[in-house]
Amino acid sequence: MVTRGRVVRILLGGAVGALVVVAAGAAGGPGDASRGRQLFEVKQCARCHRGQGEPGGGPPIERLRRPQGAYELTGRFWSHVPQMFTALTQEGVPWPVISDDEVADLMAYLGADPARDPKPDRLRGHDALVTKGCLKCHSLRGEGARIAPDLGERRAVFAPPARWAATIWRHTPKMAAVAMERGILHPRFSGAEMRHLAAYLGDGPP
Numbered sequence: 001m002v003t004r005g006r007v008v009r010i011l012l013g014g015a016v017g018a019l020v021v022v023a024a025g026a027a028g029g030p031g032d033a034s035r036g037r038q039l040f041e042v043k044q045c046a047r048c049h050r051g052q053g054e055p056g057g058g059p060p061i062e063r064l065r066r067p068q069g070a071y072e073l074t075g076r077f078w079s080h081v082p083q084m085f086t087a088l089t090q091e092g093v094p095w096p097v098i099s100d101d102e103v104a105d106l107m108a109y110l111g112a113d114p115a116r117d118p119k120p121d122r123l124r125g126h127d128a129l130v131t132k133g134c135l136k137c138h139s140l141r142g143e144g145a146r147i148a149p150d151l152g153e154r155r156a157v158f159a160p161p162a163r164w165a166a167t168i169w170r171h172t173p174k175m176a177a178v179a180m181e182r183g184i185l186h187p188r189f190s191g192a193e194m195r196h197l198a199a200y201l202g203d204g205p206p
């Protein structure tokens, strides 16, 4: 027979375990590069990204792995969704499901570190919001379209960078599909643009 005390301990043990897992993702703790290397295979990345000179559907792994900011890499993920989505659909491969923690591991493997992102500039974040066309589908503080969720209600997804990158993985195929349907260009990101935009959207108005 299991005593009441033991049940409580078991429940608590479970709860503490769950908390630790959540904390790793939510606190944006550093990912594990060797797990990231395995995930790169498991999540189908290696299908298209191979070594220099080997045939693959995407740029070689050497171009992906480099010292870079975590938001910078998030921007590169975002930019490449339409091409990857089209290629995988053509091959009949399902879109890979990747959790926040797994993205953190992939980021560590690819050389991304939040310390390499520049200090956020929310004014430039606002510029990015407008020039990247987010408001063609989303609303924010009463402005913009109502095709997609209000961005003011989604503050929690923009940080830490691994969470935002994981959200992008989950949702951008749908965003890209809506963009194609409506003839809206899927915006591309480079350098610090994603850093500034995430700070602007995550923190609210300056």
Ligand code: HEC
Residues within 6 Å of the ligand: 040, 043, 044, 045, 046, 047, 048, 049, 057, 058, 059, 063, 064, 076, 077, 079, 080, 083, 084, 087, 088, 096, 106
């Ligand atoms: C079906 C093929 C395919 C798969 C699978 C794939 N990619 Fe890609 N990837 C591409 C293509 C094609 C590009 C170039 C896209 C572009 O420039 O718009 C690219 C570009 C990238 C870039 C940006 C490179 C740059 O120069 O900015 C990153 C980072 C990346 N992929 C990471 C990944 C990760 C991580 C995975 C696995 C979760 C993955 N890719 C899976 C085809 C793929």
Ligand code: HEC
Residues within 6 Å of the ligand: 132, 133, 134, 135, 136, 137, 138, 147, 148, 149, 151, 154, 157, 167, 170, 171, 174, 175, 176, 178, 179, 180, 182, 184, 187
């Ligand atoms: C072509 C239309 C379109 C554009 C442009 C667009 N989105 Fe979206 N977005 C969507 C749709 C549709 C969804 C809902 C996806 C779903 O439910 O899976 C969505 C979902 C989201 C979410 C919610 C994710 C979540 O889990 O809470 C965020 C955040 C987001 N978009 C941010 C952005 C940002 C930032 C931009 C500009 C860089 C942008 N979107 C541009 C259509 C768009």
